Amino acid sequence: MDTVIAISQVVSTLIVALALLVGARQARHAGRQVEAAYRSQEVQGTMEVVKLITSPEMRSAARVLPSVLEVPYGQWTEEQKTAVMVRCNGFDVAGMFVRANMADEKFIVENWGASILEIREIASPLIAELRNRYRVESYWGNLVWLAGRWESRRALRSTSDSAVADAA
Numbered sequence: 001m002d003t004v005i006a007i008s009q010v011v012s013t014l015i016v017a018l019a020l021l022v023g024a025r026q027a028r029h030a031g032r033q034v035e036a037a038y039r040s041q042e043v044q045g046t047m048e049v050v051k052l053i054t055s056p057e058m059r060s061a062a063r064v065l066p067s068v069l070e071v072p073y074g075q076w077t078e079e080q081k082t083a084v085m086v087r088c089n090g091f092d093v094a095g096m097f098v099r100a101n102m103a104d105e106k107f108i109v110e111n112w113g114a115s116i117l118e119i120r121e122i123a124s125p126l127i128a129e130l131r132n133r134y135r136v137e138s139y140w141g142n143l144v145w146l147a148g149r150w151e152s153r154r155a156l157r158s159t160s161d162s163a164v165a166d167a168a
Helices: 002-052 057-068 079-099 105-134 141-167
Strands: none
Touching: 002 079, 002 105, 057 079, 057 105, 079 105, 079 141, 105 141
C-alpha cells in the first residue's frame, strides 16, 4: 500500500512538473506574440506620423517659415501664422504618438529633430499667447516635450562625442 501511495505521489509530481513546463513554454510564446504585436503597432504609428510630417500641408507650411523669421511675431501675416500653426499641430501630434509609445521616438527625433526645434523656437510667442488666451498650460505641450527630448538626445550625443575625442 505504501508503494502505491509513493508511486502515485511521484506520478502526481511528474504531472505537475510537466504542466508547469508546458505552461511556461506557452507563457513565453504568448510573451513573444505580445511583443510582436506591440512592435507592429509602433511601426504602424511611426508610419502614420511620417505620413503626417511629410504631408503636402506640412511641406507647404515649411516653405513659408523663412519669411516668418524676417518679421516680428506681432506683424505675421495670416499666411505666416497659419503655416506656423500647421507645423505646430503636426509636430504636436507626432509628440502625442511618441509619448503614447505608438511611434518610434528615436526615428522621429533623429530625422525631424531640427525641424521640431525650429518650429518650437519660431512659435514660442504664439504658444505663449495661446496658452494665456485659453488658460491651458499644455497647449502644444507634446511639441514642446518632443523638442526637449531632441535637445536631451543631442546633448547626450555631444557629451559622448567629447568623451570619445578626449580618449583619443
